[in-house]
Amino acid sequence: MPTKPDTEAPDLLVDVRDLSVHFALRGGTLSRLFGRDSGTIRAVDGVNLSLRPGEVVGLVGESGSGKSTLGRALLGLVPATEGSIRLRDQDLAQLSRRRLRQIRRVVQMVFQDPNAALNPSMTVEEAVGDALRVHGMKSAAERRAGVVDALERVGLSPVELFLSKYPRDLSGGQKQRVVLARAIVLNPTLLVADEPVSMLDMSVRAKILQLMLDLKHDLDLTYVYITHDLATAKYFCDRVAIMYLGRVVEIGPTEEIFAHPRHPYTKALMAAIPEPDPDKMVPRDLPRGEIPDAAQPPLGCAFHPRCPEAVSGCGWESRDLRTLVEEHWLRETAAYDEERTVIGDLAHLDAPSTSATIGSGGSAQVRAILEGMKAEDPDEPLWSGVQSIEDAGSGVTVSFEPAPSPALRRAGGVEVACVLYPDEG
Amino acid sequence: MTMDLSDETVAAASAREPVISARDVRVWYGTTRGAIRAVDGVSFDLAPGETLGLVGESGCGKSTLGRGLMGLLPEGAKRDGEVLFRGRDIFTLSRKASYQLRGRELGMIFQEPLTRLNPLMRISQHFEETIKQHEHGLSKDEIRDRALEVLRLMGIPPTRYKSYPHEFSGGMRQRLMIALALVLRPAFVVADEPTTALDVLVEAQIVQILNDLRRNFQTSLLLITHNVGIVAEACDRVAVMYAGRIVEQGTVAEVFKHPQHPYTRELLRSTISLTTTGLNFIPGAPPDLVDPPDGCRFHPRCPSAMNVCASKNPVDIERPGGGRVECWLVGPEDQIPPGGKQPLKQEELTVADEA
Numbered sequence: 001m002p003t004k005p006d007t008e009a010p011d012l013l014v015d016v017r018d019l020s021v022h023f024a025l026r027g028g029t030l031s032r033l034f035g036r037d038s039g040t041i042r043a044v045d046g047v048n049l050s051l052r053p054g055e056v057v058g059l060v061g062e063s064g065s066g067k068s069t070l071g072r073a074l075l076g077l078v079p080a081t082e083g084s085i086r087l088r089d090q091d092l093a094q095l096s097r098r099r100l101r102q103i104r105r106v107v108q109m110v111f112q113d114p115n116a117a118l119n120p121s122m123t124v125e126e127a128v129g130d131a132l133r134v135h136g137m138k139s140a141a142e143r144r145a146g147v148v149d150a151l152e153r154v155g156l157s158p159v160e161l162f163l164s165k166y167p168r169d170l171s172g173g174q175k176q177r178v179v180l181a182r183a184i185v186l187n188p189t190l191l192v193a194d195e196p197v198s199m200l201d202m203s204v205r206a207k208i209l210q211l212m213l214d215l216k217h218d219l220d221l222t223y224v225y226i227t228h229d230l231a232t233a234k235y236f237c238d239r240v241a242i243m244y245l246g247r248v249v250e251i252g253p254t255e256e257i258f259a260h261p262r263h264p265y266t267k268a269l270m271a272a273i274p275e276p277d278p279d280k281m282v283p284r285d286l287p288r289g290e291i292p293d294a295a296q297p298p299l300g301c302a303f304h305p306r307c308p309e310a311v312s313g314c315g316w317e318s319r320d321l322r323t324l325v326e327e328h329w330l331r332e333t334a335a336y337d338e339e340r341t342v343i344g345d346l347a348h349l350d351a352p353s354t355s356a357t358i359g360s361g362g363s364a365q366v367r368a369i370l371e372g373m374k375a376e377d378p379d380e381p382l383w384s385g386v387q388s389i390e391d392a393g394s395g396v397t398v399s400f401e402p403a404p405s406p407a408l409r410r411a412g413g414v415e416v417a418c419v420l421y422p423d424e425g
Numbered sequence: 426m427t428m429d430l431s432d433e434t435v436a437a438a439s440a441r442e443p444v445i446s447a448r449d450v451r452v453w454y455g456t457t458r459g460a461i462r463a464v465d466g467v468s469f470d471l472a473p474g475e476t477l478g479l480v481g482e483s484g485c486g487k488s489t490l491g492r493g494l495m496g497l498l499p500e501g502a503k504r505d506g507e508v509l510f511r512g513r514d515i516f517t518l519s520r521k522a523s524y525q526l527r528g529r530e531l532g533m534i535f536q537e538p539l540t541r542l543n544p545l546m547r548i549s550q551h552f553e554e555t556i557k558q559h560e561h562g563l564s565k566d567e568i569r570d571r572a573l574e575v576l577r578l579m580g581i582p583p584t585r586y587k588s589y590p591h592e593f594s595g596g597m598r599q600r601l602m603i604a605l606a607l608v609l610r611p612a613f614v615v616a617d618e619p620t621t622a623l624d625v626l627v628e629a630q631i632v633q634i635l636n637d638l639r640r641n642f643q644t645s646l647l648l649i650t651h652n653v654g655i656v657a658e659a660c661d662r663v664a665v666m667y668a669g670r671i672v673e674q675g676t677v678a679e680v681f682k683h684p685q686h687p688y689t690r691e692l693l694r695s696t697i698s699l700t701t702t703g704l705n706f707i708p709g710a711p712p713d714l715v716d717p718p719d720g721c722r723f724h725p726r727c728p729s730a731m732n733v734c735a736s737k738n739p740v741d742i743e744r745p746g747g748g749r750v751e752c753w754l755v756g757p758e759d760q761i762p763p764g765g766k767q768p769l770k771q772e773e774l775t776v777a778d779e780a
Binding site for chain 1: 482483573574577580581582583584585595596624625626627628629630632633651652653654655656657658677678681682691692693695696697698699700701704705706707710775776777779
């Protein structure tokens with residue numbers, strides 16, 4: 001498989017296996033006192049990813065998709081809950097803090113916001129030289145030589161003009177160049193770049209991306225490029241991994257993914273990019289809603305509540321029913337007040353479950369409303385996932401077909417986690 | 426959509442008249458180094474129900490222009506020029522009169538919705554406050570009906586009317602802000618980078634809502650953005666701003682297909698989209714607006730600069746294909762001095778001048 005190429009191959013720079021990074025939610029003082037579990041955020045949930053030397057791999061997804069956490073895990077900046085991160089022959093997940101610091105000579109990070117990444121009270125020379133100092137270069141003259149070389153490499157020349165400048169004296173593009181200089185000054189092998197151009201003006205983005213390509217060429221770097229912007233990923237990356245709610249939903253060579261996007265999420269991300277061409281319009285049938293709460297991800301496929309291609313086996317559940325009823329009231333405003341008294345409160349549906357009990361105004365009435373909703377939009381895929389609707393008290397219980405979260409499977413030249421593609425493995 | 430009678434009469438009478446007519450608008454900030462001329466002689470018209478996109482790099486004066494029109498400039502800023510709103514110059518109104526106009530007739534949508542909503546107030550209270558401020562004597566039920574109607578058009582279900590801002594996601598909050606700006610049915614709305622803080626799919630949803638504004642509300646919109654893709658998506662006309670001036674304006678189709686000003690062309694070329702096959706960028710950075718370059722302000726960065734560009738201010742002329750443009754490449758020929766069309770010898774721009 002292209003994304004897990006010969007697992008034992010010696011030429012793999014990084015090999016991430018079944019990596020999970022979970023964060024425990026801190027509840028209130030009382031619940032902590034009583035040892036109540038306030039839940040966990042599965043920021044990264046069972047991800048496999050490998051990097052060959054010299055490769056540029058993009059991690060693409062919306063905020064909350066886990067792409068930044070995955071990137072930080074590659075530097076050991078967040079602890080792995082499960083799984084392994086092999087950098088050549090060392091497992092980062094097992095290393096002590098001390099050893100991790102040594103690893104960061106090899107793996108460096110470029111942060112999104114150059115204003116936040118640079119200390120306002122350090123000059124350019126101090127900021128870039130600090131990395132050398134931390135890693136044990138004692139001689140000031142050597143440090144200066146290293147800084148000068150790094151600054152020249154990122155195009156901040158004449159260097160004398162910049163050495164004594166403070167971040168406030170620099171433009172956004174220049175600051176990002178300083179951040180890049182600091183990242184390359186230790187001569188790393190792998191650079192994790194977390195949205196390196198998204199804070200910059202359109203007119204300089206291309207320039208910084210070009211610089212990064214030049215650096216990669218000159219210094220034999222390998223990149224992990226984290227972004228929400230598919231357009232730059234398309235230009236910049238050899239392979240991309242599309243992430244959604246902590247999982248990789250599609251991964252493969254950039255060309256193949258952009259020529260034939262398979263996962264509905266990938267398709268949606270691509271369709272949503274507005275082109276500066278007034279003849280090309282963004283389609284109107286884009287996914288509804290937003291990336292859900294990672295503490296309580298949707299059952300089944302995490303993308304199904306927003307998916308324009310969802311089918312019966314996607315894992316429909318109680319919260320989807322709530323959304324559907326609310327959308328119905330958006331269209332049928334006149335019916336809202338009357339139907340609301342029959343349906344009653346919907347808040348309890350927020351607890352994820354494959355069986356949902358709703359209604360307080362009589363089973364028959366609730367059934368009638370649900371039937372009406374179904375007639376309104378018979379193509380709504382939620383209905384195909386309904387196993388049964390049974391009377392329960394003065395309402396009904398809707399049972400949904402349970403479904404697992406789809407695993408990555410091969411489809412053409414890529415791997416995709418979607419039930420629309422038959423699982424050949 | 427029902428409008429009350431007075432609005433309808435006004436709308437009918439002014440159907441052809443621009444809602445906003447700005448002439449030679451200037452805004453400057455006083456600093457110890459001298460005045461920053463953030464907006465320096467801007468003129469445009471906005472027809473009823475029309476969306477005008479205002480694009481340019483950071484620091485070109487887009488946001489200042491938007492706030493200047495609203496009268497929301499910080500202390501120490503001065504504005505000048507004439508902005509006719511339905512025939513009345515809003516720059517000369519008294520504080521009280523402009524206070525009454527804002528919200529009722531002139532709406533504003535900001536970038537960060539969470540900082541504009543009161544975390545201690547329910548959504549219903551936000552609407553009650555907004556509506557009561559400008560329309561007295563409405564009952565709670567009437568307010569609720571009006572609010573729910575606007576919320577419905579924004580895709581927010583009626584079950585959420587009593588919720589607090591923190592119970593909404595980022596995209597929902599931006600919808601709330603738009604609903605709050607529109608519930609009073611203002612004739613003119615300024616939206617300042619309304620989608621910049623949002624994810625790409627949510628951004629597309631909001632852009633579609635803005636796109637539907639003209640159909641649902643007959644509102645004229647000034648959409649400030651740095652994203653030319655959004656302009657292509659949501660705007661009828663576009664004004665390209667550089668260093669405090671509008672250098673080119675016209676219909677989106679015309680300007681984006683046949684950009685006349687080199688800045689417009691370079692801005693479009695530097696945008697990275699799915700159809701991008703090469704990386705292009707504009708060298709240098711926008712100038713210091715305390716002391717902008719002589720002649721055309723873009724000439725130090727312009728790949729097509731001529732001798733005349735460095736010495737003589739370009740003239741605002743009719744654009745071939747409609748609209749306005751300020752560039753000596755387009756003309757007028759008879760005002761270019763002899764030898765003025767020779768390519769300009771430019772100093773090379775280095776990273777030291779980069780944006």
